[in-house]
Amino acid sequence: MILEVREVHAYYGKSHILQGVSLEVGPGELVTLLGRNGAGKTTTLKTIVGVVAPRGGSIRFMGKDIAGLPAYRIAAGGICLVPEHRGIFRLLSVEENLTMAARKDSPWQLDDVYRIFPRLKERRKNGGSQLSGGEQQMLAIGRALMTHPKVLMLDEPVEGLAPVIVEEIVAQLTQIKKAGMPIILVEQNLAVCTQLGDRHYIIEQGRIVHCAGNAEFLADDSIKDRYLGVNVSTPTPQADHK
Numbered sequence: 001m002i003l004e005v006r007e008v009h010a011y012y013g014k015s016h017i018l019q020g021v022s023l024e025v026g027p028g029e030l031v032t033l034l035g036r037n038g039a040g041k042t043t044t045l046k047t048i049v050g051v052v053a054p055r056g057g058s059i060r061f062m063g064k065d066i067a068g069l070p071a072y073r074i075a076a077g078g079i080c081l082v083p084e085h086r087g088i089f090r091l092l093s094v095e096e097n098l099t100m101a102a103r104k105d106s107p108w109q110l111d112d113v114y115r116i117f118p119r120l121k122e123r124r125k126n127g128g129s130q131l132s133g134g135e136q137q138m139l140a141i142g143r144a145l146m147t148h149p150k151v152l153m154l155d156e157p158v159e160g161l162a163p164v165i166v167e168e169i170v171a172q173l174t175q176i177k178k179a180g181m182p183i184i185l186v187e188q189n190l191a192v193c194t195q196l197g198d199r200h201y202i203i204e205q206g207r208i209v210h211c212a213g214n215a216e217f218l219a220d221d222s223i224k225d226r227y228l229g230v231n232v233s234t235p236t237p238q239a240d241h242k
């Protein structure tokens, strides 16, 4: 495994938020972390990157225990979190955003990022603030790639985006995954999760309550019903056209 999280606990003040989270991602795998609002998904990602200090449990990255290391060291080691609100520099151009993140040793250089995200190449002279929401998300992922990540973690990358843009980003993430990048995806959009995911973890009140491979997850509607409140077994009522 590239990253192994075992029985991790984390707190905000006295609130015990993560109560034993375990998950793992291997080479070229994409795993998703699903759960209702407030279940602890973002906190799990923040704990892995050291922004929230873990208390108890272990986090092993490429064989080394990284729990408790400062966030800058974890980032330098190659765990890269693309946060929910994208974190791009709005006053800089697309190309400046990309090149300032660049590392010479990264297998992902400007041309590689432009090959995956042709829209970014078209808009390379535009400022970050002139981009659509979808383009900002693509830029955030492109920047992350240029930092030479060994694991990419994405927090709700398609939230609030139009379906056509969601499909575009799914295709781009598929290419990044095919290039061998291990990915942890936090996402509420189940269709996106099942298009991309090899394995799915469901978190509830700070605990992983279910883990399933994609085929099992797709086949078992009761999992989604029970944990995610998505009643997939009830047909959507049809509009009454009289």
Ligand SMILES: Nc1ncnc2c1ncn2[C@@H]1O[C@H](COP(=O)(O)OP(=O)(O)OP(=O)(O)O)[C@@H](O)[C@H]1O
Binding pocket: 012, 015, 017, 035, 036, 037, 038, 039, 040, 041, 042, 043, 044
């Ligand atoms: N900075 C903070 N200080 C105190 N409590 C927090 C903080 N951030 C989150 N929490 C609480 O921790 C719990 C887990 O939050 P978290 O953001 O990890 O959930 P989530 O599963 O990512 O949900 P969402 O989909 O709403 O982002 C929630 O009860 C939330 O209110």
